Amino acid sequence: MAVEKDTPGKKIRAAVPRTSQGDFKLSPQRPGVVESIRLSNQDRIKSLIPIRHDRMSVSPFAFYRGMAGLMAQDLSGLPHTQLKVQAIGDCHLCNFGGFATPERTLIFDANDFDETLPAAWEWDVKRLATSFVLAARHNQLRETDAHEMAIHMATSYRHSMYEFSQLPLLDLWYKKFEMHALLNKATSEEVRALLRNAIEKAEKATPQQVFYKITQSVMGTFEITDQHPLIYHPLDLEKEKDNIKSFLSGYQRTLQEDRRFLFSKYHVVDVALKVVGVGSVGTRCMIALLMNDKDEPLFLQIKEARTSVLENFTAKSKYKHAGERVVQGQRLVQAASDIFLGWSTAGDGRHFYLRQLRDRKIVPDVETFDKEVLLAYAGLCGRMLARAHAKTGPGQQISDYMGKSELMDTAIGKFAVAYADQTEKDFEVFTKAIRDGKLPVEKA
Template sequence: MTTSTDNPGKKIRDTVPRTSQGIFRLPAQRPTILEAIKASNYDRVKDLIPIRMSRMSTSPFAFYRGTADIMARDLSSLPHTRLQVQAMGDCHLMNFGGFATPERNLIFDANDFDETLPAPWEWDVKRLATSFVLAARHNNMRETDAQQMAVDMAMAYRTGMAEYARMNALDLWYMKFEMHDLLNRTRSEKVKTLLKEAMDRAEKSSHTKVFYQITQSVLGSFEIADQHPLIYHPIDLVQQKKKVQSFLDHYKSTLQDDRRYLFSQYNIVDIALKVVGVGSVGTRCLVALLMNAKDDPLFLQVKEARTSVLEAYTSKSKYPHNGERIVQGQRLVQAASDIFLGWSTDGENRHYYLRQLRDRKIAPDVEHFDKEILAAYAGLCGKVLARAHAKTGQGAVISNYLGKSEVMDEAIGKFAVAYADQTEKDYADFLKAVKGGKLPVSVK
């Protein structure tokens, strides 16, 4: 008979009971929401901050997406198992989706790693669970259904962790959530229809299609079309060409040899700042257009890489360069990563990471998900997160801590509701600051 003394996962329950994971208490000396938001706006592009504030003001769910730093502080003050994984850091349901592997197969996986860092596994689970409660409330679902979404996600994570912890290490590493397989396995006709439509759109997406969507012809050459204030040219490429080329040369040196050879066939044509997401608004996010001798386009997204919001509550990243931190974390977690994933530094010593823009991406249209579809999505995200954590942490120990009962599932559901309530209170304080003129908001 196995006892807690020879089962490290169960032994952790003595100091961190699973039921304690359902408790949320505000940390002592928590900054006001105004103070926290102003701190998070530090060193962002000043003219873009009002757009960020405007996007965060649309709903508690949107506000939540822009406040990973606040939740990181709150989570760090709560009991946790101290079992670390390569955490996503900003683990909410909009940071999962479909994309093409280098072999051009569509898979579903986590897809945002700006905040990735080794951290306790519970932090990702609790942030993801809370996002489902907020999304369900945003879609006007019943409160019992909203909590059940978090429970469903936690159950999928627990059962997934039990399965993946037993897998051969190589099998786990090669494992992918292929979209065609997900389509064939689903029993819900509604979910099946949604997947088919999303896959069809992704298959038709290409760099050529994006090229005609966001470029214009000027005097026989192409450039990215300005769409103020969301897309514009912050620099004169002709005047800054040497600096841009130096930046790209640094980036190229971070690629594998075969990918470096492929990239060397392309030349920079244009570069523009492009506002993306919610939490990223105000950071320096750009789109670079490159073309080869055949006039084939290649679009790269160039994103500023700031210090992870988790670092203040865990430990300093082993990577001095934040772009490399993001790239290496993404490669660890994802089943397959973009072949053009790399990093660089600009002339002002700002860190960036680069990847392809919109390469057969599938983004979840969560605002239009009903109860059945959102529940299925919760289960899928829970499984994907469990695989990521099993790959990069002590899967067997985490699984033994979680156990076979629904104790942990219910605790996560309880926490998610409590933190969603807190988020709505914080959102109300945020709106007061906005209406009081203490935070700038775009009217465009």
């Protein structure tokens, strides 16, 4: 009878039992919720902080989205295997979606890398699992269904990690989750209908549609339409033209040669600040309208890059430029990235990264998902995360550690429910601080 080999991944179980991955305990050194929020607000645009608080106050899940740093601290004190991958960092179900590759094929992948950094693979898995519990509760599904979401995501991750760890390396790096293939494989008619509608809408999207939606003609030229306080013009383009030129020259140097040539065919017409997301509110995020000689538009999103929330709990980034950290992490994780993805430094020394705005983007409307759709989405996100981790970390060791039983899946489900409960407690503290006037809010 053959004896099963004790692989390096399995040996880790002695130090970090798989059941321990289900444990959750708050560190006595954990700062208070209000203090954590104030720390996360540091160096944000002060006038936008009340909008951030308002968006986070919508639900425990919205609060969770806005406080990745708090969870990073909580995770850092828990048992983990020390096996590192290129972690997404802020890995929750709303940071996945569809977009077009440079070849114009629609794929499904992770799409937010503000916090990306090499870190423990479990941190991404636990944050994603918890997000499904909170989303299921927000959608008023049963508690047993919420628990099932986390376990299903973890099971998909484990099975997929085993599959991907066996692939030839080049095959793994070439692997994409194409939206049309996902549509063809969907077994539920409800899921198929959602995918079909999303694909049709994305394939019809053009830069001109965005152009006519967010611009206006002023004295024969076009400019981005103000929508205070969410879109407005903080810069005088004429006064700042030299700084803008320097900023874009620095950005252009981060592109590969052919894309640099393409970008040179466009010139800046307008720049506006745009409030985006939940966790990003208050950071400096802008949209730039560029045009070519044929009056064809190109929209770029210019987003401030700050220190990753993971850096206080793992090694510092090897990149001195936070924008480069984001870009290089995104290129490592995604199966294909935007051709205009790059980084630059503003005149005041702040770091930014740039990408196209709304390039045939598919944003899953998770708040409308019923149990069947959310369960299918959980399996897909788990599978995509496994591919990312297998690409950038020791996939075989991670797979061997998890093993073939459901022990790891159950542990992740247990943790996700416990951390979702903690998030709801933190949310109550947060909303009480708002009611008590300790944290300002402004609807927008």
